[in-house]
Amino acid sequence: MNAGIDVPQIQRFGALYIASARLKSMSKWKTIIAAVDVGNPLFYLIAVGIGIGVLVEQGSGTSGTNGIKYIAFIAPALLANTAITGIMDETVFPTIEGFKWRKLFFAQNSTPITGRQIAIGVYLAALCRAIFSVTVYYILLLAFDVVNFGISVLLMPIAVLGGGAFGALMLFAAAKIEKEDQFFNILGRLVIMPMFLFSGTFFPLSSMPIYLQPIGWISPLWHATELGREAAFDYGISSTMVIVHLAFLITMLVTGLTLATRQFEKRLAK
Amino acid sequence: MSKPLISVRGLTKKFGDFTAVDGIDFDVAKGESFGLLGPNGAGKSTTMRILAATSTRTSGTVEILDKDPELFGPLVRAHLGVVPQQDNLDGELTVTENLYIYGRYFGLSKKFIKGKIEELLEFAQLEEKRDVKVEALSGGMKRRLTIARGLVSEPDILLLDEPTTGLDPQARHILWDRLFRLKEQGVTLVLTTHFMDEAEQLCDRLVVMDNGAIMAEGSPSGLIKEYSSKEVLEVRFGSDRNKEVAPQLSQMCERMETLPDRVLMYTEDGEALLEQIMQAKLHPTTSLVRRSSLEDVFLRLTGRTLIE
Numbered sequence: 001m002n003a004g005i006d007v008p009q010i011q012r013f014g015a016l017y018i019a020s021a022r023l024k025s026m027s028k029w030k031t032i033i034a035a036v037d038v039g040n041p042l043f044y045l046i047a048v049g050i051g052i053g054v055l056v057e058q059g060s061g062t063s064g065t066n067g068i069k070y071i072a073f074i075a076p077a078l079l080a081n082t083a084i085t086g087i088m089d090e091t092v093f094p095t096i097e098g099f100k101w102r103k104l105f106f107a108q109n110s111t112p113i114t115g116r117q118i119a120i121g122v123y124l125a126a127l128c129r130a131i132f133s134v135t136v137y138y139i140l141l142l143a144f145d146v147v148n149f150g151i152s153v154l155l156m157p158i159a160v161l162g163g164g165a166f167g168a169l170m171l172f173a174a175a176k177i178e179k180e181d182q183f184f185n186i187l188g189r190l191v192i193m194p195m196f197l198f199s200g201t202f203f204p205l206s207s208m209p210i211y212l213q214p215i216g217w218i219s220p221l222w223h224a225t226e227l228g229r230e231a232a233f234d235y236g237i238s239s240t241m242v243i244v245h246l247a248f249l250i251t252m253l254v255t256g257l258t259l260a261t262r263q264f265e266k267r268l269a270k
Numbered sequence: 271m272s273k274p275l276i277s278v279r280g281l282t283k284k285f286g287d288f289t290a291v292d293g294i295d296f297d298v299a300k301g302e303s304f305g306l307l308g309p310n311g312a313g314k315s316t317t318m319r320i321l322a323a324t325s326t327r328t329s330g331t332v333e334i335l336d337k338d339p340e341l342f343g344p345l346v347r348a349h350l351g352v353v354p355q356q357d358n359l360d361g362e363l364t365v366t367e368n369l370y371i372y373g374r375y376f377g378l379s380k381k382f383i384k385g386k387i388e389e390l391l392e393f394a395q396l397e398e399k400r401d402v403k404v405e406a407l408s409g410g411m412k413r414r415l416t417i418a419r420g421l422v423s424e425p426d427i428l429l430l431d432e433p434t435t436g437l438d439p440q441a442r443h444i445l446w447d448r449l450f451r452l453k454e455q456g457v458t459l460v461l462t463t464h465f466m467d468e469a470e471q472l473c474d475r476l477v478v479m480d481n482g483a484i485m486a487e488g489s490p491s492g493l494i495k496e497y498s499s500k501e502v503l504e505v506r507f508g509s510d511r512n513k514e515v516a517p518q519l520s521q522m523c524e525r526m527e528t529l530p531d532r533v534l535m536y537t538e539d540g541e542a543l544l545e546q547i548m549q550a551k552l553h554p555t556t557s558l559v560r561r562s563s564l565e566d567v568f569l570r571l572t573g574r575t576l577i578e
């Protein structure tokens with residue numbers, strides 16, 4: 001063997017090799033990804049900013065939203081939700097494809113690359129997608145004069161953290177399931193949709209009956225949204241709660257990623 | 271003799287109650303072309319996944335290049351080229367992109383891979399398809415690309431799981447020719463197959479597997495010599511009469527197998543035996559004298575045919 005294989009180097013950088021391969025695959029879809037990431041925020045900003053927002057403010061002014069313009073109130077949630085759906089697309093589909101549809105992971109694992117590195121590589125590439133989507137959205141928020149450039153840039157890392165926490169769990173879930181068709185139904189209708197509606201996205205969580213509020217408590221979207229509102233508008237959240245929100249998201253991210261890397265190794269070694 | 275590249279002792283793999291591989295032993299020497307021959311479900315692919323340092327074993331020992339693949343997976347895999355039963359190429363990427371990305375997984379330099387790609391495209395006869403998306407290739411081309419991909423890191427051992435299953439006869443012959451070239455270059459090949467002609471063409475030595483166990487081991491010609499006669503006379507009397515005439519036929523040869531559609535008679539001289547049958551006025555509807563093959567060895571060892 002004289003090809004110059006450096007195993008210690010692969011052990012250090014293997015996850016990055018996987019991530020760059022994933023980005024290369026994603027780049028084949030760049031037109032669609034760009035259209036989605038620009039189109040989606042445009043639709044929301046027009047519909048909510050011009051349509052629903054005007055209606056809300058005619059009804060109750062800004063008293064229900066701590067004095068914040070309605071479109072600005074929901075902007076951190078829209079941003080976090082964009083990170084969540086972006087990262088979900090780039091973890092769930094590649095993972096099911098990698099294990100089942102085209103078995104790419106088995107090809108990758110027949111090189112010195114490990115299951116753990118594959119999991120982390122897929123995750124890193126998904127984070128890149130989330131960063132791209134969130135950046136595009138943030139630029140549009142500036143363009144629509146929803147937020148002012150400044151401290152509100154913090155909305156971006158917060159949204160990516162929210163997406164990253166959810167994405168880590170999705171990476172694990174997608175590696176765990178064997179039958180994907182029911183999974184997509186459950187995920188779309190019973191996880192994503194209720195999370196989007198009941199995470200304090202369109203109205204403060206506290207305005208919901210108490211028995212519905214736990215949906216928000218376990219939702220990464222709610223935690224990221226609250227953090228975003230505090231960062232961008234000084235929303236009036238206690239510093240204790242800021243720590244709680246951060247701790248929740250980081251715990252979810254670390255737990256999800258740990259479970260996912262284990263599940264990848266287990267399933268590849270079968 | 272130098273130390274074997276692969277050494278397997280008492281290898282067992284269980285999935286729950288099911289024993290897929292049941293205590294097998296074998297060695298593979300450097301430069302050798304070694305085959306695992308057996309029907310589907312014999313445990314060949316499971317054995318291959320363990321040799322590929324990707325699957326765990328239940329018990330036994332395995333050493334590949336002096337290392338336990340379960341403990342040193344990445345180190346062992348750095349020396350292997352793996353061609354799985356099902357092509358797992360990235361269909362969205364082009365031929366060269368597939369080779370390039372795979373080479374990067376071995377941490378190879380861009381310069382090295384770029385040079386290697388040219389060599390491999392020629393080897394796989396895919397020069398004209400270099401910028402074509404993989405999903406547009408034919409089955410035979412995909413197979414050749416998968417083999418080329420396995421060679422990108424200049425492996426010490428190439429593992430091929432059912433290399434020509436699902437290919438048409440012409441594509442199979444092209445592939446055999448490519449693999450034969452590798453063999454001539456001194457690449458150690460380990461392959462599984464349920465085609466006896468493939469095993470005869472490509473293997474210096476092979477083991478016959480059935481139900482997770484090794485039934486026999488040797489060179490193709492050695493196995494034929496040991497377990498079969500020189501020639502085989504195949505006679506057909508029509509499906510109803512095959513059984514009827516069987517008792518009479520069995521008196522005429524050393525060994526006989528009655529299959530649903532034909533009777534196989536093992537003998538040193540097929541023509542003479544056929545003459546004898548004619549004289550007995552049994553009149554088969556068709557007859558064929560051929561040399562014994564590994565198929566006959568398998569039939570002798572297991573009482574079953576390889577492809578059922």
